Amino acid sequence: MEPRTLSRISVGIHLLINALSTILLAASNYTMQVLSSPTRGDLDKAHRSGKWFDIGVLSSRNLSTIPGRRLLLCIVLGFSSIPLHLFYNSAAIYIAATIDDYDIFLVDEGSTQWRSIASNDSYATLSNAKWSGEYDTAIVHSGDLYFAIDGFASALSNNLTTLEIDSSWPATVDWKSDLKGTRTAVQALSRMNITANAWLNLTSVSNGTTPNYAHIAQVLARNVPRQDRIVFVLSFLLIVIICNAVKLATMLYVLFKERADFNVTLGDTAASFLCFPDSSTEKMCVYPRDIVIADVHRRLANDPYEVDQDIDDEAGKLEGNDPKVWRKHSHPYTPPVTISRSLGSYFIIAVICISFPICTAAAFNVSRAWGTTSDIILGRFKVNSENTLLVAWLANTPQLILSFCYLSINSECTSMAGAYEWNNMGTSRKGLRVTKPFQDQRSTYFLQLPYRWSLPLAAVSGGIHWLLSQSIFLVRIDYYDRDGRLLTGSRLGCGISGLSIIVLCVSFWILVVAVASMGRRLLRVRIPFAASCSLVVSAACHPPSNDQEPHLKKVQWGVVEERMFEGELHCSLSCRPVRKPKPGTKYL
Template identity: 30%
Template sequence: MRNASSHETEYSLLESTSNIELPTVHPSCQKRDDDGNFSKPLPTRPSWKAIGLADLRDGWRFSASLGVLLALCVLLLNIALTIWGAVRSSANNGHIYHGNCKTAKQINTGIHVIINVLSTLLLGASNYCMQCLCAPNRRDIDVAHREGRWLDVGVQSLRNLAYITPYKRWIWLLLGLSSLPLHLLFNSIFYSTLVNHDYDIYFASEDWLQGAWFDTHGLAAGGIHSMEYKSDPALFQSGVMNDDGSRFERLDVTECINAYANPYLSDRSNVALISKFMYNDTRIAQYYSFWDVASNSSLFRVMYSHDTAQPLYNYRDPYGWICDHYEGLSTGCRKEEGLTQAAKSNWTVMGYKVTGCVSQKVDELCSVNFTLAIGIVVILANVGKLICIVAVCFLLTDQPLLTLGDAVTSFLRSPDRFTKGICLWGKDDDRKHWRMLRHTGDVPAPRRFESKIQRRWRVAGKQSWAGFLFLYSTALLIALCLAIYGINKLKKYGQGSFSAIANLGIGTATTNTVIGGDGWHVAKSGNGAILANSLIANTPQLILSGVYLSLNNLLTRMQLAAEWSSYSVQRKALRVSHDRTGAQRGTYFLQLPYRLGLPLMAISATLHWLVSQSIFLASIDTWDSAGKPYVRESVATCGYSPLAIILTIIVGTVIVLFAIFVGMRRLEGAGMPVVGSHSVGIAAACHPPKDGGDENERLMWGEVNENIVEGGAQTVGHCSFASSVADVPVGGRMYA
């Protein structure tokens, strides 16, 4: 005799406390007598009853309550992180750190590791609750079967949304929408800034570096050349004379070109080009006639570098002077052009033949910045998730069929009358035939049992595989395009080798790994630029989440099939998510076991972190040639890390190969109908004999001594889950 608590209603709707009514009692809440008929209904739990702490001790509610604690902890950490960032940045001109680039990189990397761990945990709890919400209860399945349709059991499915209550559907939608800010903005709360240095170019003789006299009166320019040099030639000269080798470096022509043929300079500033007074180009003489220095001056000319950050504004060539382009107004100067001249000992700049240079070295400066507005948006999304998870845990009072064990338990207690006589029905059977069968009421014909080996990949279905491979291919294509773009750009600056790429590290923008130029039509400054570049940098996070969810769905379906087929080879207890009785096994996970689910979550966190280090929000502060910051705002853009992109591709490919490996494994047994998550197939396999359908005992699927019809040329048998004897079906025999 089953106790009343084991027969609580399997569905209930959240109702107001006014006009309280008990819901209609489902057959699953009734006892069967010895003849298999239903007797008086057992008491049901009213849908308005509050969930107590005792209800949280076991099953899916226990895991959901852990999700509440997890979401609360993540919220508190997010608030603490936001307060720390706001206080730290307000006391340091908007930076939480400003100084050595190595230290800034370590801080930035550590913060993003924390961010991606927190977001993975929060999204994991959210996905768990979303699956609980879209899981059907028995009433939902009965309604669908009555209409000739079917629902999914054990997997998160959009199909089920049409049958669950509006309350559950709205919470499911809110949980999904609250994930968008986490994907698109979370990683941009903290971002790095690098300092780019403008520089002045001195044309001087070797004597000038030794302290020779120079004329300063004819160096200033006016009119269209009003952007005068900002450094002090006398300070540069004295600095070279008194330097111990730490601040000024002498370079040959090739080294000089390699050092300055870069769009941005982080570790160098002003440069003195050593030349003989060789002013024999009439074109140059015409353009630069506004300079009028004394003929015996050891300093011939000073030229402003024209703001090396300007490529981000889509105009000017920052090192056009290397190719002897007039003031950099011509574009397209390539380093190779200057190196070709250098190889011929004929590097000429503005009419001066250069024999070498002296470069002023500066400390690399980087900072880690904090964005309060994004931090607040993320906190609000976190609060929204917490409220929704609390609602799932404490206000959802029906009993969803979350696992195969839940569904089998329900169908054994109360067999589904719509699926009687189709015990070999599988997921690949014609759905139109099922719908027509339901509407016409025809008696289904018996089917012949065929013993054949099935592999897991077939069970997942073509749509699941197609969706996963499409999303993965999209992500791979984007990653490859960005990697090719980045490597080709680095090759232009002589950093395209693997060792050079490895030395750049991951997650930190350098002067050669920021996106800009004529093809980058995105806001460059202000809050709008921060938001626009944040969305661009984090869009791959959204794509990656789609890949993860489709992979999770794929592995879940294959694991579902493995669990299902195992009942055809050994007798075992059902794994249920609530109301465990008898030999039944309780579970805290839904379908993927911890040995698979936890590593998958860890890999997901790793991939999200790698993607956050592959392309990311970055900004550039430009300092003038006198070593002072420009008053204007920082230039916002996206930085990228080729090494992180390569690692992302490798890890992603390994995951795909793992999924294929799992898919190639065989299912246990041979011949048990593969139903996947198909509610019709599950129900069809749950029509037990009168004395062998105790769901509380250890069960096995097979041929049962029920409805055996002998006569003529064939014998018609019946297969079902049963607690009594269940034999291996006979190949070639008809079953119904």
């Protein structure tokens, strides 16, 4: 089968593989987010101890506080993804067939032998500029190589720019077919100190009675049937099937056995606190996130001085001094830096730093070969189970790294979408977006992301994983003799496509820059910035006493009519009319 046809088949197979893996990753992601989401009991327990949960995102912070059973399920889902990334794309191996048995012939252009060869349809014509590239490669697809010679030269001229033509050589030089075809021989023949690809360098094979240079009139190569193919590795397919079965069983268990009401979204959490307000966040309706966390933590110490001092210290970082006073301000779409977000950002930066020199090297050595049509192969390992496993890991470890980057980027996008959704609760009246909607409540997006975000992000993620599968891949080299018989000594290696690497790196950089740029945009704060913090959501959910089932109705955050605490004005999500808070006004 022709390489281009096989390459298209390989592209199609890997597109399907990466589409399926993207769906699996998203489903596993969502299940892990559900498992790491708190119940109302988890929230109350955490708030009473001065702790809090991340809401609406897959957070490593939550894993340390959820029950052990749910933590174990998260671990199973996470670890079952690793073999998928390491073996999924290598389940289909490209086998490149190379001719390892051919000879090189030099024939007089005017001879009967050459006319016989030239009239034979079994030979293909190669240009003077292309013949060395066809044979100076790891994968040779043609057989015996014939050069039609019409002149000779004995030496280079003194200025090394022209050849001194030596007419004393006879028109025909008796060359026997004893020049074994190897990559080294081809390199020696094509090595010239002048720009003259119509000449052969014979110095490496000259015996003193033959010329040092020969002029090429025409080049022919014997056609050999192509033996390239794609095979599936049964052991890798079994690993993939087992891991998928484990994932599916875990997700079905969560779907049918985990009956707890998880607060997966900010809307779920807000609905819970509107139905049953949390006393630990009273009088904090306009507090910034950091001050809410500090105040709840200090209140547990039952030390009013420490509480007030901590609030003053935190408030000093903001404009003004009193955190109970509403102020106009803006905030980036991205939440405050946490340890997990810092690690994710540093990891992505490290990947960019590593990919830049790789992309630069590929740019200087790039060929037009895409994916499996590339003949650049790293490594020559004997074919056995251990080496197959090793090379598969080497080829697919970047897939695992790319998945970690995707999780960080997905978490960043989810945080930004959640921030936008939450901020809109201060500008318009709408139903809460929850996982199980009733009455005026709205259905949640998949993974808390609007479809205009999640679908392009999933498509880009799958596309980048596919580009990676075209950039570095498992390949097996089979060696054949001149008659098409398979020889012993097949080898395994990592195929490399420089063109695919460049497209991959540029696509990844564009994605990172686009997400980072969106995250740095400023959001005019209309409601205290939650940044997925359960304490801030709780502080915004102390509705007035005359609100009837506000969690089921359309709500908006603002100044309510009832003065609830110490006779002061109060802000909350409410189903009743609210006013926008006035800058410089105190609210409890």
